[in-house]
Amino acid sequence: MSHETAPSEIPALVASSYGATVFDDLSKVWQKCLAEHLRSVMAGETAVLNWQEPVDAIADAEALLHSGGVNPLSEQQRGHKFESLLQKMLASGQNLHHPRYIGHQVPASIPVAGLFDAVGSLTNQPSAIYEMGPWATAVEHAVTRSLCRKVGWDPATSFGVFTHGGSLANLTALLTARNVVFPDSWEHGLPQNAVLVAHSDSHYCITRSAGILGLGTRQVVKAKLDHRRRMDPNELNQLLAAQKAADRKILAVCACACATPIGVFDPLQEVAAVCRDHDVWLHVDAAHGGAALMSRTHRHLLAGIDSADSVVWDAHKMLFVPATCAAVLYRDRAHRFQTFQQDAPYLFDPSNPGMAEFDNGTRTVECTKRSTGFALWGIWALYGEEIFEQLVDRTFALGQYFHQRLTGSDDFEVLHTPECNIVVFRYVPMSLRGESVDVLDGLQQEIRSRLVKAGDFYIVQTNLDGHVALRITVMNPLTTEQDLVALLDELRAIGQDILCKQP
Numbered sequence: 001m002s003h004e005t006a007p008s009e010i011p012a013l014v015a016s017s018y019g020a021t022v023f024d025d026l027s028k029v030w031q032k033c034l035a036e037h038l039r040s041v042m043a044g045e046t047a048v049l050n051w052q053e054p055v056d057a058i059a060d061a062e063a064l065l066h067s068g069g070v071n072p073l074s075e076q077q078r079g080h081k082f083e084s085l086l087q088k089m090l091a092s093g094q095n096l097h098h099p100r101y102i103g104h105q106v107p108a109s110i111p112v113a114g115l116f117d118a119v120g121s122l123t124n125q126p127s128a129i130y131e132m133g134p135w136a137t138a139v140e141h142a143v144t145r146s147l148c149r150k151v152g153w154d155p156a157t158s159f160g161v162f163t164h165g166g167s168l169a170n171l172t173a174l175l176t177a178r179n180v181v182f183p184d185s186w187e188h189g190l191p192q193n194a195v196l197v198a199h200s201d202s203h204y205c206i207t208r209s210a211g212i213l214g215l216g217t218r219q220v221v222k223a224k225l226d227h228r229r230r231m232d233p234n235e236l237n238q239l240l241a242a243q244k245a246a247d248r249k250i251l252a253v254c255a256c257a258c259a260t261p262i263g264v265f266d267p268l269q270e271v272a273a274v275c276r277d278h279d280v281w282l283h284v285d286a287a288h289g290g291a292a293l294m295s296r297t298h299r300h301l302l303a304g305i306d307s308a309d310s311v312v313w314d315a316h317k318m319l320f321v322p323a324t325c326a327a328v329l330y331r332d333r334a335h336r337f338q339t340f341q342q343d344a345p346y347l348f349d350p351s352n353p354g355m356a357e358f359d360n361g362t363r364t365v366e367c368t369k370r371s372t373g374f375a376l377w378g379i380w381a382l383y384g385e386e387i388f389e390q391l392v393d394r395t396f397a398l399g400q401y402f403h404q405r406l407t408g409s410d411d412f413e414v415l416h417t418p419e420c421n422i423v424v425f426r427y428v429p430m431s432l433r434g435e436s437v438d439v440l441d442g443l444q445q446e447i448r449s450r451l452v453k454a455g456d457f458y459i460v461q462t463n464l465d466g467h468v469a470l471r472i473t474v475m476n477p478l479t480t481e482q483d484l485v486a487l488l489d490e491l492r493a494i495g496q497d498i499l500c501k502q503p
């Protein structure tokens with residue numbers, strides 16, 4: 001019996017889901033819902049976070065997931081359902097655009113940036129190779145060239161590429177360092193005497209990268225910090241000399257601009273001089289603080305960054321574009337092909353070597369990679385780089401303002417002088433001075449938990465030198481001085497309530 005394959009009709013659901021009118025209708029609903037959501041969140045009319053226990057949220061999501069397909073819906077019914085799914089998504093998320101979201105290092109992204117980003121989603125332009133996403137790739141090259149310029153490098157001799165996030169960016173840069181410093185390592189692996197020197201407060205992704213690169217935890221040496229928690233150049237000098245004397249070879253020194261816990265910037269000029277003296281690769285994790293390069297007021301914090309061999313700079317932090325968009329930048333353009341020493345002939349055509357220059361998949365862990373650069377490129381093109389300066393200056397100034405209010409209050413403990421928009425502190429009223437660590441830690445935890453569940457503010461909790469502390473990062477330019485004062489009042493009120501109910 002022969003099975004002839006006849007041209008078939010496009011199945012009904014497929015035809016509907018690709019229908020141009022359906023898209024037109026639903027995108028109007030989408031536009032209306034999103035615009036109203038952003039307006040009300042930015043005006044502070046909603047809760048910052050509508051807290052839902054994770055198991056309940058998962059149950060809701062699962063129920064909705066399986067709610068389709070039982071009975072075929074009419075187009076009209078599907079339109080209603082689309083709107084209700086959308087409303088559920090919007091009502092259940094973290095409201096980063098609320099002026100009282102002052103939590104993680106994730107910004108209230110510039111709303112228009114999301115529109116540029118959506119073009120990548122809708123037209124699906126993954127850019128492992130130029131041909132797969134020509135404009136996405138062109139944009140990425142253009143923007144990373146400009147970021148290199150901001151670091152102080154000539155784009156003709158430096159190079160940059162985007163990855164999905166700062167963690168992957170740090171891994172990518174350190175893999176490049178590994179292959180440059182240990183040229184046989186791709187083939188033979190790392191020798192036993194390889195070590196990575198990391199800032200003691202470096203983000204956990206640095207030690208995680210070390211593990212992925214084949215270093216044991218004993219092969220990661222922590223650089224000592226000074227009294228401000230910055231990498232101490234004198235100590236670094238001694239450390240590098242001691243490692244050499246012990247016949248250990250340094251893969252890289254990882255400095256921070258700025259370090260995650262309290263947002264402090266390393267003295268990069270001095271650190272770079274030490275690395276140069278010891279002929280060691282300097283990697284600077286500027287995931288958060290790189291954006292200060294956009295500010296005439298704050299770029300001095302990064303003086304010396306142009307001496308680094310590699311730099312990581314997350315645009316999805318302080319350049320206020322949606323996640324993810326993280327740049328890996330190399331001072332020496334020659335290092336751009338050192339990250340991977342592999343062939344993938346179906347992608348990177350050896351008979352067309354000129355294109356490898358533009359195929360970013362030769363330099364990133366990802367093969368299929370989202371068009372990460374559209375939002376940053378679009379915002380930069382639309383508003384000019386001054387918008388980034390204004391965002392940095394405003395949020396850093398609010399960090400300073402909050403610090404001033406803390407120092408002027410006798411019931412808060414100030415744990416450092418902020419250099420950017422990160423401030424760490426504790427609520428310790430006079431009556432609790434001298435109390436045990438457990439009592440003070442427990443109080444901070446309880447205050448934060450109640451604050452977040454009440455939904456009026458969102459801040460985070462951290463641990464500094466073994467003590468629980470409260471932490472804010474001003475990631476929303478719509479946050480005002482009044483919001484920060486109100487936060488202190490709220491923390492105080494919750495703290496007092498807890499203390500008076502204690503036996």
Ligand SMILES: Cc1ncc(COP(=O)(O)O)c(C=O)c1O
Nearest residue numbers: 105165166167203260285287288
């Ligand atoms: C200094 C620093 N490096 C790296 C990262 C990790 O970046 P991502 O969350 O984009 O992976 C962070 C995240 O907060 C960070 O603060």
